[in-house]
Amino acid sequence: MHNLRLYITKTVLLIFFALGGTFVFEADATPLTDKQVNKRLKKCMGIKPVNNTYFQPIVYTDCFDTSIESTYNHCTTIVPIEDEIKFTAFSELPEEYDIWNSSINPYNISLVDMKDTIMIDISGYYPPSQKYVTSNFGFRKWRHHNGIDLKVHRGDTVKCAFDGVVRVTRYDRRGYGYFTIVRHSNGLETIYGHMSRFLAHVGDTLKAGDAVGMGGNTGRSTGYHLHFELRYLGNPINPNDIIDFERHTAKNRVFVMTAGNFEYKKEIDKIRYWTVRSGDTLGRISQRTGVSISKLCSLNGITRKTILRIGRRIRYT
Numbered sequence: 001m002h003n004l005r006l007y008i009t010k011t012v013l014l015i016f017f018a019l020g021g022t023f024v025f026e027a028d029a030t031p032l033t034d035k036q037v038n039k040r041l042k043k044c045m046g047i048k049p050v051n052n053t054y055f056q057p058i059v060y061t062d063c064f065d066t067s068i069e070s071t072y073n074h075c076t077t078i079v080p081i082e083d084e085i086k087f088t089a090f091s092e093l094p095e096e097y098d099i100w101n102s103s104i105n106p107y108n109i110s111l112v113d114m115k116d117t118i119m120i121d122i123s124g125y126y127p128p129s130q131k132y133v134t135s136n137f138g139f140r141k142w143r144h145h146n147g148i149d150l151k152v153h154r155g156d157t158v159k160c161a162f163d164g165v166v167r168v169t170r171y172d173r174r175g176y177g178y179f180t181i182v183r184h185s186n187g188l189e190t191i192y193g194h195m196s197r198f199l200a201h202v203g204d205t206l207k208a209g210d211a212v213g214m215g216g217n218t219g220r221s222t223g224y225h226l227h228f229e230l231r232y233l234g235n236p237i238n239p240n241d242i243i244d245f246e247r248h249t250a251k252n253r254v255f256v257m258t259a260g261n262f263e264y265k266k267e268i269d270k271i272r273y274w275t276v277r278s279g280d281t282l283g284r285i286s287q288r289t290g291v292s293i294s295k296l297c298s299l300n301g302i303t304r305k306t307i308l309r310i311g312r313r314i315r316y317t
């Protein structure tokens with residue numbers, strides 16, 4: 001059933017883009033032929049190529065000099081300042097996106113030491129939930145929170161953040177619950193977790209604002225909320241780098257992504273875990289790791305009386 005759906009989506013998209021067929025992939029490049037466009041689209045599952053939009057230069061024409069002397073001179077020294085944004089084009093979709101399967105991160109690429117600057121079109125953003133942030137991206141006591149939690153109520157529709165195609169719909173009992181991953185035409189991927197129901201299926205083409213699912217409380221979740229992640233080639237990005245969650249808008253038209261956006265991973269790498277084995281107590285883990293029991297408790301949000309389940313990971317740095 002899914003295969004048939006995928007095939008239909010692909011075919012429809014290919015015909016659509018073949019008829020349009022005037023996309024340009026690189027700045028100053030001649031437009032690709034229909035055949036080349038089709039080949040590229042086929043590789044990336046019918047995703048619309050990145051638009052080659054240029055930004056208008058910002059031109060300041062105001063006279064800022066309001067001193068008496070210049071007023072006397074009728075402000076004759078107006079010099080328009082042209083602050084031209086050095087912007088050529090949005091980055092092309094990376095080759096690694098030829099991989100299309102149901103893994104959360106099938107790319108296995110670290111961007112911590114990335115040399116490139118990647119330009120991503122975020123102008124088409126639509127808020128997945130218009131409610132408030134309940135928990136932010138970043139370090140929790142014993143683990144890193146790779147996304148941002150947004151309030152949803154039972155029955156709220158979770159909306160797609162950008163145009164794209166659904167790549168994954170799965171259930172993860174201990175983590176994301178019912179979750180969906182959408183690959184977007186701008187190169188980002190988004191994850192929507194803890195939903196109660198899917199409203200879009202693998203291979204579906206979605207516009208920004210289209211329904212992804214229903215807000216829920218599934219998986220590792222206490223209370224109704226949406227866990228929302230933004231990723232590039234499987235690497236989570238702090239959603240606050242891109243989106244203003246108070247105004248529910250993108251912070252800019254273009255997101256300039258560099259290695260700096262993945263700096264937080266260096267901190268994650270410093271975290272060490274002890275996996276609880278049969279007979280382990282906090283005292284024993286403390287002895288083995290050289291970390292005090294009270295430090296272990298505070299790092300893991302537990303007390304001296306917490307029962308340590310075998311296999312549980314206890315953070316000790």
Ligand SMILES: [Zn+2]
Binds near residue numbers: 226
């Ligand atoms: Zn979350």
